[in-house]
Amino acid sequence: MSPAPRDPHADGPFTPVAEHVRACLDLVRPLPPLDVALRDALGCVLAEDVVSPRPLPAFDNSGMDGYAVRVRDVEGASPEAPVRLPVVADVPAGSGDALRLPGGTSARIMTGAPVPAGAEAVVPVEWTDRGVAHVAVRRAPRPGQHVRRAGEDVAAGVVVVEAGTRLEPRHVGVLAAVGRARVRVRPRPRVVVVSTGTEVVEPGAALGRGQLHDANGYLLTAAAEDVGALAYRVGVVADDAGALAGVLDDQLVRADVVVTSGGVSEGAYDTVKEVLSGRLGERAGHRVRFGRVALQPGMPQGAGTLGEQRVPVFTLPGNPVSAFVSFEAFVRPALRRMLGAQGPDPERPRVRCVADEGWTSPPAKEQHVRCAWTRGADGRLHVAPVSGHGSHLVTALARTTCLAVVPVGTSVVEVGDEVECVLLGPLPVGAA
Structure with a gap:
């Protein structure tokens, strides 16, 4: 990368990105834990370590449908010389009978059923003639074969799901397996998403001259849900101070966080800024600071609280790419903290x-470039931009798999330079 000297004529001053991140995080706290039914815990973050109160499995049980036997009683069994044993019991799954297997006998047993005391292995039904009163065993099992031992999965007192885990279906299954009907979790934050702009109309509606569809409302709602929040998209609000103030007042009753897009720059119709700052904002009890953050795209930002309830609000720019980058940089960390x-x-x-293409960067700002990564022949991850820098070039988001972060003070990224990238998905296998 090529460094650039500070330009005294740059259109600063800017708030550093890291400083605005800290300001956003300072507005939120982890939500108080709740005790919820297991069925309602999906997507929430666990607020306690969950330990298994008993061994899992709790008893030795059969891993196959077949016959429980003592190994010495079927030693040498083969298709040519099967060993015949009397069947003295049937053991279905769920059986509570305390059985002991006498020597020289077998017990027909189902998968998951408790293994009788004295039995040393289970002969799969496929290795037999499937007899009921007597069974011919055509192959001898090894000691312990097809027996699931008590505690083989987990011992009593061992943590099976750790606090801080965002619960997915696999975690819910484990919690049920160890007998938890209720768990203590951080509730999912309720995020209200408000798009602003007289020129913005609902997807599906015909566009008039100068109009565009509400990409931001759907993008930001989906992004909040992707983090783990419960998101509510409010219909588009026109550039009218009274209308916006009314919508915000109405939404505070169901909001843990409010996210707006549009109306935060320096224009004559930047209604979000008008409603949430100055005398109008003060009268409503809003405490929101607006400024210019050293981020490209996404320079105009605002953050603070709404009303006497002090509901955190993050005001993002109106261009879809700027809104997306701003959410990733500022809102996503805040929601994760609440969780x-x-x-x-x-x-x-x-x-x-490794950069496979070069590009320029404004030296006074931290640039987040939409890129796609590939695995190179050298085994390393390589990236290249998927679009120009314009924050209105929204369709390239569909091809974006990472954001390349170019630090302040750099004016050019050259082919072969190393750049730090934020992957918009799990770490690829083998990535350093």
């Missing part, structure tokens, strides 16, 4: 990648 997550975001790993 109780700590440390790096496992769903947004940062890795070093």
